[in-house]
Amino acid sequence: MKKDFMFTSESVTEGHPDKLCDQISDAIVDRFLQQDPFARVVTECAVSTGIVFIAARFEPSANVDFTNIARQVIDDIGYEQKEFNGKTCSILTSLKELRVDEDRFFDEKNLSDEQIEKIAVKNQANVFGFACNQTYSLMPLPIWLAHKLAKQLSEVRRQNTLSYLTPDGKTQVGVEYRNRRPYRIHSLTVIASQNKASKPDLKQLQDDIRETVIQPVFENEEIKPDENTRIFINPDGPFIKGGPAAHSGLTGRKNAIDTYGEYAKHSGSALSGKDPVRIDRVGAYAARYAAKNVVAANLADECEVQLSYSIGLARPVSIQVETFGTGKISDEEITTLLEKYFDFRLAGIIKQFNLRYLPSLSKGGFYRKLAAYGHMGKVDMELPWEKTDKVGVF
Structure with a gap:
């Protein structure tokens, strides 16, 4: 087993198309269970330019407006682009009512x-x-830091600290290990989407991300970037608008991000969209x-x-x-x-x-x-x- 190695994990913001789908799917699960704690539902979602597709199988024990839930999630996340927003996107559904399975109706609170x-x-x-x-959360450091960066990237957008950002974004953190313990930050990557290519220019965006995202995240971390840490901020140039208009999304496609950043094994099954x-x-x-x-x-x-x-x-x-x-x-x-x-x-x-x-x-x-x-x-x-x-x- 390796003692000295470098490991990298990634995270994404809540506006990433895959995460948008996960949130729509789980918002539907929430709504079913709020109406009936014993509700049975499995739902998947896919998004692309101007389109949301929802497939769900459920026992008819609750009255759920799938379309309205999807639009609410899209609005909450902050998609206001002409190409994709909660008001004008087309929502297609494929809904199947399941036969009620009496064996599944059990109240575990009252079972011996x-x-x-x-x-x-x-x-x-x-x-x-x-x-x-x-980490104090007992999680691997690479995914812990990647999540912190992604959350901060979303936070500066929501607070209008960087008002030019759009909801889609990615982060990546590489950690160098010595004797299986985190030793130093090897590399950082932040991909931020913006409304227009010229506002701001790439240099200003990179400076803003360093100041408002990277520095606050590492302020209280024991291991911080050093002079040899490689920091990449939109290394391929401006990322304009992003979201479903740029790349499609699907429920359950980010299992590693949902769990341990592939530092440990995870199931091939999606976590979101299931009762x-x-x-x-x-x-x-x-x-x-x-x-x-x-x-x-x-x-x-x-x-x-x-x-x-x-x-x-x-x-x-x-x-x-x-x-x-x-x-x-x-x-x-x-x-x-x-x-x-x-x-x-x-x-x-x-x-x-x-x-x-x-x-x-x-x-x-x-x-x-x-x-x-x-x-x-x-x-x-x-x-x-x-x-x-x-x-x-x-």
Whole structure:
């Protein structure tokens, strides 16, 4: 295993077309669950120049205006371009009502342990959770910094600090590691979209991004860019307008950004656009919860948890732990502890994390807020899978 290496992760703003699709999909999930906590819905979205396409499958237990939700999300994000905006874009839908499945109607809050054992998953999944002690959120440093830069890029646009910016943007951070610990910032990239090529010119944009985005992000970071850090700001020249008019978007296409920036493994399944009964979504949250508690308990500096689910079974058919040589006890012992103290059954996860009711309890919805800047490691939301309340069981 490499001890000295360089690793790069990327993030995107909430106005990136893929993230726009994730937010529309999760806003629809929020609306269903706000009306009926037991609602079943899976929805995908695609966007291109002037067009939004929504495909959804749902049990008819709620009255949801898909078109209006999409337009609200587009407006909230800030798309006001002639080529793409919430008022004039065409919205196409392909909606299919599912037959009501009585087996899926269970109230996990009132189930006994024996009854929870009988709630089987209905889709196959292979999910991963990861944590490491590189940051206080127990996330890898490259994706942590990439998210911070992307959020700050959006913030200076929303606050009109840089009023010429448009919602689309990308960031990338390369970190040099020594003995598997972050050592220095190798490189930074910020891609910012603007309304017009001449306002401002490229030099002014680069100076503005350095001053209002990069410097504030690293102000309180332990590791900062040094004189040898390579900093790229729109290295290919001006990026005009961006968004769906420049490149298309699709739900679920940014899994690495949603999880660990590819520093650790992640599932091939999308996280956004699915109600809590989908194990390929909630299983990923449970795996993160387990990995984070292992690292918080100082059992390892890094921990990756893999859960494998098969259709028709309540429990994972396999639980695997990898600590990359950093474990204070063996990976097998950690696996045994996870099996004993963590509930990886579908109904158990939904119950512990209260996943059906969070959209109603959170102002402005819940799942849509997850859809930008990562589902893991957020410190600006109270996420149940980010708690370290299991440290005491080890």
